[in-house]
Amino acid sequence: MAISRRTFIGSAAAASAWGALSLAGAPGAAAAGSPGDVVGKITVGYQGWFACAGDGAPIGGWWHWSQNWSQTPSPGNNVIKAWPDMREYTRTYPTAYGSLGNGQPATLFSSYDQQTVDTHFLWMQQNGCDTAALQRFNPNSSEGPTRDAMAAKVRSAAEAHGRKFYIMYDATGWANMQPEMKADWTAKMSAHTASPAYARQNGKPVVCIWGFGYNDGNHPWDASTCLDVVNWFKGQGCYVIGGVPREWRTGDGGSRPGFGDVYRAFNMISPWMVGAVGDVAGSDWMYANLNVPDAADCAAHGIDYQPCVLPGDVSGRQRAHGDFMWRQFYNMVRAGAQGIYISMFDEYGEGNQIAKTAETAAMSPAGLLALDEDGTACSSDYYLRLTADGGRMLKGQIPLTPTRPTSPTLTTGGSTDLARGRATAESSHTQNYGSGNAVDGNADSYWESANNAFPQWLQVDLGTATAVTRIVVAVPPSSAWGTRTQTLAVSGSADGTTFTTLVPATGYVFDPARGNSVTITVPAGSRRFLRLTCTGNTGWPAGQIARFEAYS
Secondary structure (H helix, E strand, C coil): CCCECCECCCCHHHHHHCCCCCCCCCCCCCCCCCCCCCCCCEEEEECCCCCCCCCCCCCCCCCCCCCCCCCCCECCECCCCECECCCCCCCCEECCCCCCCCCCCCEECCCCCHHHHHHHHHHHHHCCCCEEEEEECCCCCCCHHHHHHHHHHHHHHHHHHCCEEEEEEECCCCCCHHHHHHHHHHHCHHHHHHCCCECEECCEEEEEEECCCECCCCCCCCHHHHHHHHHHHHHCCCEEEEEECCCCCCCCCCECCCCHHHHCCCCEEEECCCCCCCCHHHHHHHHHHHHHHHHHHHHHCCCEECCEECCCCCCCCCCHHHHHHHHHHHHHHHHCCCCEEECCCCCCCCCCCCCCECCCHHHCCCCCECCCCCCCCCCCCHHHHHHHHHHHHHCCCCCCCCCCCCCCCCCCCCCCCCCCCCEEEECCCCCCCCHHHHHCCCCCCCEECCCCCCCEEEEEEEEEEEECCEEEEECCCCCCCCCEEEEEEEEEECCCCCEEEEEEEEEEEECHHHCCEEEEECCCCEEEEEEEEEEEECCCCCCEECEEEEEC
8 A cells, every 4th residue: 555644554563462562661762962943842744735716825726625626625525534613714715515513604714824824823832832844745746836835824924923844845756856855945945944933953954854765656766865865955954854654763564675774864753653553552552662662773873753643533533532642642752752743733634633623513514523523522722732731741841641631621610721722812012922922821931012012902812701700910930020010901802892891900010029920800700802901011111921811
């Protein structure tokens, strides 16, 4: 069977061993590289390959939404397995599906719209996704102009939301790959390394090549051809990641024999796992038989190790409301991974997406799945929140634990921060201090408005009308943040347009001795949108908020 990025079937021998494993702990391997934009970070694979008729994209059709791109997606012209949560997209496109379960029309987004990419990168910012690997297939095909445009859109979104990105070449089916990949980098993609958002590792721009060494007809090149390409990119001053078969170290199974020199020429190894693992037992087998010896081999050769973590195919009933994904996080961190690659951010076709997805049948048309497919309710952002916790465990910010700390649903208990990870808006921000920093759970990241331009405001969308009785706001607790008084007003809204004052402008003292935090009591009532308006700050001529929390 031919192997592609969309399908990678594991060996029968591995599958038979999954159910009979007794785990043994393993020491983590030493990192070959210092922390950078991929070492010590969560990287998400970003397709950015969805287009809709009428969106202006050069491809001119329903790219990756349907089997026949010239025809509107419908139950009979469908390639996706799960329906996206469409509530945060400002431009949507009608389909030929029946209405959603709640009676709303079934619409889809286009990746070609900048607002779509900005929304995705905002979600990355809010949920600890550090770096996006932009998938780039053969750009000399009819898809090339659209893919060129997507690279520019991703660059813009990464710059706006303080994320990093890099080019990930997928060599699958690329007949004239060797000269054309080099030419594409030289003539087009290398220009994006001028962006401050372009990922660098060990001071070098990052490039990934996926597809060398796979033992199938879509990846036919011999080892010398592949080694030439790897060394060429290294000669251009790049840090090169290899997206390789899971049997790269042993050179059997899905790996072509004789590729050892190619694999060990990479600066980082990232074995592909989609289709090769689908449950907790399988993850445990991979840990003992692949991840631990892979990590040791990489360490012995001075190569960084970036294993793959996936949420699971929704249609394959793999997700187990997060237990499958969390087991992989646990296993990869204890195996000593230098970084983690999430497959994928927006892969609604394979059903492996972590991006926001329909929660129930009320948010999807008949015949397509939602996140409650196994009977457990999950909020649409659940796998983003789970990714955030996995990133914190990788970085040592929370202890190594086999028990996922993230609940599938956001409860409304009095101790739960209702604003955590929710969509935000702002009057302005400076540099990379965007509004999402105020709800990302990181006490040291913060929103800062444009300077010397009061009034300024910061807003959070709770997703639905919710009873809130108190708000906690803070600036970073570091002693470098001295005492300051910010004049803040609180207002609420049902629709995000018409706001009612809940608490008039009041001076609040942020004192490092009290954690630089203040609590504001608001009148009882339900509101979907909460807004803080800042009209003064004695510590800096701008609004500054590191934590914007809401509690019932």
